[in-house]
Amino acid sequence: MQSIILLAGAMALAPLYAALILKVKAFFGGKKGPPLLIHYYTLAKLCRKGSVYSTSTTWIFRAGPVVSLATAAMALMFLPLAGQPALLSFKGDAIFLLYLLGLGRFFIIAAALDTGSPFEGMGAAREAYFPIFCEATLFMTLVLFYVLTGELRLSSYLAGGQSMALWRAAGAPLLLVVIALFIVLLAENARVPVDDPATHLELTMIHEVMVLDHSGPDFALIELGAFFKLFFYAGLVARLFCPVTPASPVAAALVFFVVLALVYTAVGLTESLMARYRMDKVPQFVLTSFALAAFATVITLEFMP
Numbered sequence: 074m075q076s077i078i079l080l081a082g083a084m085a086l087a088p089l090y091a092a093l094i095l096k097v098k099a100f101f102g103g104k105k106g107p108p109l110l111i112h113y114y115t116l117a118k119l120c121r122k123g124s125v126y127s128t129s130t131t132w133i134f135r136a137g138p139v140v141s142l143a144t145a146a147m148a149l150m151f152l153p154l155a156g157q158p159a160l161l162s163f164k165g166d167a168i169f170l171l172y173l174l175g176l177g178r179f180f181i182i183a184a185a186l187d188t189g190s191p192f193e194g195m196g197a198a199r200e201a202y203f204p205i206f207c208e209a210t211l212f213m214t215l216v217l218f219y220v221l222t223g224e225l226r227l228s229s230y231l232a233g234g235q236s237m238a239l240w241r242a243a244g245a246p247l248l249l250v251v252i253a254l255f256i257v258l259l260a261e262n263a264r265v266p267v268d269d270p271a272t273h274l275e276l277t278m279i280h281e282v283m284v285l286d287h288s289g290p291d292f293a294l295i296e297l298g299a300f301f302k303l304f305f306y307a308g309l310v311a312r313l314f315c316p317v318t319p320a321s322p323v324a325a326a327l328v329f330f331v332v333l334a335l336v337y338t339a340v341g342l343t344e345s346l347m348a349r350y351r352m353d354k355v356p357q358f359v360l361t362s363f364a365l366a367a368f369a370t371v372i373t374l375e376f377m378p
Contacts, residue, residue: 075322079154083308084146086330087300088112090307090337097341112300119293127286129189137184138287138294144177145301152308153232155329156318165225167215171208174261177298178204185283196282199352203267203279206359207257213366214250217243217373231309236316246369251313253369255339256362258306260355262299265344267355307336 092109099106108114126134150160151170163169182200185193215225221242222229229235240247260267263280272278284295308329315332319325350358 075157076154076160079157079326080149080160082326083149083152083154083304084301087304088116088297090333091300091303093334093337094341094344097338098345101342101345112296116293116297119288119296120290122289124287124289124291127188130187130286133180134184134187134286135291137180137187138291138298140180141177142294142298142301144173145298145305148174148305149301149308151227152305153228153312154308155322155326156231156233156236156312157322157325158232159228162226162228167218167225167227167230170227171211174302175204175208177302181283181295184287188286190286193283193285196279199279200283203260203355203359206356206363207260210253210257210359210362210366213363213370214253217246217250217366217370220370220374220377231312233318234316236312236318239313240316243369243373246372247313249365249369251310253362253365254306254310254313255336256359256365258303258310258336259340259343260359260362261306262303264340266347266350266358269344269349272349304333307333307340311336 089109089112092107092111095111096106096109147161148170151162151166153159178200182197185197185200218230218239219225221239222235224230230239243250259265263270268279268281270281272281280299284292287295311329311332314336315328317328319328
């Protein structure tokens with residue numbers, strides 16, 4: 074029951090946390106910024122509108138938003154929120170989870186290509202290219218966690234005292250993993266410096282250019298799925314960065330959501346203090362995450378008893 078309540082809370086709060094990034098960016102820009110409930114207003118407005126479909130599109134275009142949202146929501150079910158057992162968990166679910174997120178990305182890319190738009194095709198090509206390096210980082214991180222725990226289950230890394238056990242076993246190299254996962258968070262969610270979600274210039278966009286033809290409820294599903302996906306990666310970083318799990322479920326949830334707010338604030342700080350990289354520099358930036366994860370794995374293997 075605790076896992077169900079936390080999952081419902083995570084889904085309900087995902088748009089709110091995403092708005093925290095806007096507030097941080099507005100603060101550094103000397104502005105008031107939009108209200109924290111802005112994303113709820115936007116989702117409600119989109120749901121009240123109708124969807125427009127091009128005559129050149131097929132069922133793939135309509136399936137893209139649905140699959141994107143479904144895979145992101147299911148990913149949250151595998152995440153041990155606040156250190157509590159995940160709603161779904163089985164042996165090898167960490168690998169399944171990576172392919173699940175890949176499935177959502179595949180359908181969004183396919184929906185963009187289905188429009189026949191050259192701009193959306195350009196964004197789809199970038200979306201297919203950059204996450205390759207993110208997946209390499211995630212698999213390298215799984216190698217490290219498997220060496221430390223002998224498990225490929227996400228709950229074996231993040232539930233209960235498992236996160237603290239990882240820090241005891243790996244020590245300082247785990248900090249490199251946290252930084253690597255934060256870079257993956259920025260890349261997978263098309264945040265600065267990989268992409269700028271606030272831009273409207275097609276030639277420089279990645280994620281936003283792929284959804285130009287989506288409208289109404291379909292676009293609402295894509296936006297909500299993006300909030301869930303950002304929450305998932307932020308939850309990973311928050312849980313590893315602060316592995317403390319109080320005995321009280323309420324206290325554990327409070328600590329988790331506070332640390333989660335710090336992760337979102339860090340995203341806002343990054344977007345406020347950094348500029349978006351040129352497209353040819355993005356692979357180098359994302360590959361840094363792989364180098365950090367690989368270095369952490371090598372150091373851990375070298376000094377393991």
